[in-house]
Amino acid sequence: xxxxxxHMGLVAPLDRANVDTDAIIPKQFLKSIKRSGFGPxxxxxWRYMDHGEPGVDNSRRVLNPNxxxxxxxxxxxxxxxxxxxxxxxSSREHAPWALQQFGFKAxxxxxxxxxxFNNCFKNGLLPIVLSEAEVDHxxxxxxxxxxxxxNIDLARQVVEIPGAEAYQFDVEDHRKQSLxxxxxxxxxxxxxxxxxxxxxxxxxxxxxxxxx
Amino acid sequence: xxxxxxxxxxxxLYDKLWNAHRVHDEPDGTALIxxxxxxxxxxxxxxxFEGLEIAGRKPWRIHSIVATADHNVPTTGRQxxxxxxxxxxxxxxxxxxxxxxxxxxxxxxxxxxxxxxxxIGPEQGATLPGMTVVCGDSHTSTHGAFAALAxxxxxxxxxxxxxxQCLVTKKxxxxxxxxxxxxxxxxxxxxxxxxxxxxxGTAGGTGHAIEFAGAAIRALSxxxxxxxxxxxxxxxxxxxMIGVDEKTIAYLRGRPHAPRENEFxxxxxxxRTLVSDDGAVFxxxxxxDASTIKPQVTWGTSPEMVVAIDGAVPEPATESxxxxxxxxxxxxxxxxxxxxxxxxxxxxxxVFIGSCTNSRIEDLRAAAGVVKGRHIAANVKLAMVxxxxxxxxxxxxxxxxDKIFVAAGFEWREPGCxxxxxxxxxxxxxxxxxxxxxxxxxxxxxxxxxxTHLVSPEMAAAAAIAGRFADVRQVL
Ligand code: SF4
Numbered sequence: 041x042x043x044x045x046x047h048m049g050l051v052a053p054l055d056r057a058n059v060d061t062d063a064i065i066p067k068q069f070l071k072s073i074k075r076s077g078f079g080p081x082x083x084x085x086w087r088y089m090d091h092g093e094p095g096v097d098n099s100r101r102v103l104n105p106n107x108x109x110x111x112x113x114x115x116x117x118x119x120x121x122x123x124x125x126x127x128x129x130s131s132r133e134h135a136p137w138a139l140q141q142f143g144f145k146a147x148x149x150x151x152x153x154x155x156x157f158n159n160c161f162k163n164g165l166l167p168i169v170l171s172e173a174e175v176d177h178x179x180x181x182x183x184x185x186x187x188x189x190x191n192i193d194l195a196r197q198v199v200e201i202p203g204a205e206a207y208q209f210d211v212e213d214h215r216k217q218s219l220x221x222x223x224x225x226x227x228x229x230x231x232x233x234x235x236x237x238x239x240x241x242x243x244x245x246x247x248x249x250x251x252x
Numbered sequence: 253x254x255x256x257x258x259x260x261x262x263x264x265l266y267d268k269l270w271n272a273h274r275v276h277d278e279p280d281g282t283a284l285i286x287x288x289x290x291x292x293x294x295x296x297x298x299x300x301f302e303g304l305e306i307a308g309r310k311p312w313r314i315h316s317i318v319a320t321a322d323h324n325v326p327t328t329g330r331q332x333x334x335x336x337x338x339x340x341x342x343x344x345x346x347x348x349x350x351x352x353x354x355x356x357x358x359x360x361x362x363x364x365x366x367x368x369x370x371x372i373g374p375e376q377g378a379t380l381p382g383m384t385v386v387c388g389d390s391h392t393s394t395h396g397a398f399a400a401l402a403x404x405x406x407x408x409x410x411x412x413x414x415x416x417q418c419l420v421t422k423k424x425x426x427x428x429x430x431x432x433x434x435x436x437x438x439x440x441x442x443x444x445x446x447x448x449x450x451x452x453g454t455a456g457g458t459g460h461a462i463e464f465a466g467a468a469i470r471a472l473s474x475x476x477x478x479x480x481x482x483x484x485x486x487x488x489x490x491x492x493m494i495g496v497d498e499k500t501i502a503y504l505r506g507r508p509h510a511p512r513e514n515e516f517x518x519x520x521x522x523x524r525t526l527v528s529d530d531g532a533v534f535x536x537x538x539x540x541d542a543s544t545i546k547p548q549v550t551w552g553t554s555p556e557m558v559v560a561i562d563g564a565v566p567e568p569a570t571e572s573x574x575x576x577x578x579x580x581x582x583x584x585x586x587x588x589x590x591x592x593x594x595x596x597x598x599x600x601x602x603v604f605i606g607s608c609t610n611s612r613i614e615d616l617r618a619a620a621g622v623v624k625g626r627h628i629a630a631n632v633k634l635a636m637v638x639x640x641x642x643x644x645x646x647x648x649x650x651x652x653x654d655k656i657f658v659a660a661g662f663e664w665r666e667p668g669c670x671x672x673x674x675x676x677x678x679x680x681x682x683x684x685x686x687x688x689x690x691x692x693x694x695x696x697x698x699x700x701x702x703x704t705h706l707v708s709p710e711m712a713a714a715a716a717i718a719g720r721f722a723d724v725r726q727v728l
Contacts, residue, residue, distance in 0.1 A: 057575045062694040071338040073298035091700045125455040131390040133406035162408035213280035229416040239275045249511035
């Protein structure tokens, strides 16, 4: 997995709550059997004036000028600032893939949907939970300041407006270590192979039907 | 929170399932938990199989996998194969992976037992009480109706389970949703769960495992319980579950993958312990009275935007939270609705009866009961019934339900996800309004620009007949 240690980047404010995975990456793009190529179709229905389909040349489509990511001041943003329950809906990992392949490294919100939150960590995309008040403040700061950047330091668990406020965030230790080190989580679990086998053997005597 | 010794203390069902699957504890409170059943479909598995292959890893326990093709499959003319080359490639990739990795249980597109993954798991007895069940699909919560710990995972985790038979995860908080009382005529499991989501919101269960309990839940059939658990994810909870009772056991007896004879009795004895102990403590409790629930209809673009059939489209100005108010206004615009319009005056263009929420035999019987001897309204362009599996379809046909639907002007289709999300050809056109028995009314979910109203099968049937939303209680 891709490591994440520290990142400083331009912030884009997506001022909506309950942004669902169908909005992040519409289902027609889920037909791909690959892990890449989803970035151009991130937020497809909001970003373009027409309807997107796989295989269409996205560079020739007309962008929706009102959508925040299409505004010049947010071009090249790598930190997405948004509202609560981001990523609700389906389990599609295509959602964090699309965000990451678009260029985002981190997402800041008051809360995330559980499966989406989990999927982000598996891909080196850092979801950061701050309080509603802190997120509100960041929205105001982002709108007020052209080119506002945030510095995110995972080791210190801090989000800061350079030279101004800094906010502490929580992250489970195993997730933090995996991200900092870019560990292969499957490899880590396989270190417990003996325990898994012992568990299976015990379970087999108690509930043999599970294994038939 | 203080740790109570496991043996003496009262446990919730979730505690029991969690404890029974812990393989290894990490110091930060996460655990490696063992996965008993892994359901696989074509959309979220190709990258996982590929990852496994690239890393040179073998599936840990191939017999834990039950696979089917459901999201991309056509619901008509299946003999001709899948016309869309990209959809076809995804299904063919699953076929090839099944073959390559040697997955023994696969219901491919042309198998008589093929169907929506969350319908066939229980139908085959592949979902059993006491299991951990995962699938690269958020509606895996459905299987919790069998007192299983069942939840959706992403593709990286699909690969993780294939390679290790385990997942690293943290225990959720527990939420008990108790529905007491007796629901009225025409009020179904779907109405109950929509009312729950209307009450607690789509993020109400985030970070929690929900247990549904109470007299009204007990009174539901297994199909109804699956409908309720299916939508736990729509309330933000990865897992929803219901304790075992005799209905659970009766449903499973004789299913192809359930234990047989003596072993079944031995299993059933254990399964009966899979209930929350008296005095078990939950982190949160929410209570509802079933007798106050009316048939529900969503009006917006999130399942929490729901009102009773005798209500009206709400007024955003009455909402004090500015983010919510904004979302309401946006939803009204997307849905093409005005505040104050009575729900019963909203006309529809299409009707979809299907999806892993409501495509089981009981759902089809209920809907057929409403349409029998009637005909869909002239303004309804398409009304379709998509059974959840080939076996549901066959059962319905043996009861003559297909004839009732067809006589009423419905199309009777082949099983699959269909217009629940429209990855195949079944979708709404921009601006079309649909009464749908599925689970998500997100923007574009059933087709770009499509407008989805979530309802029960009975309510969808009543809407098809009236050409607008109608109170099924007056039709029954
Ligand atoms: S029926 Fe709908 S919700 Fe269920 S698995 Fe298929 S696409 Fe997902």
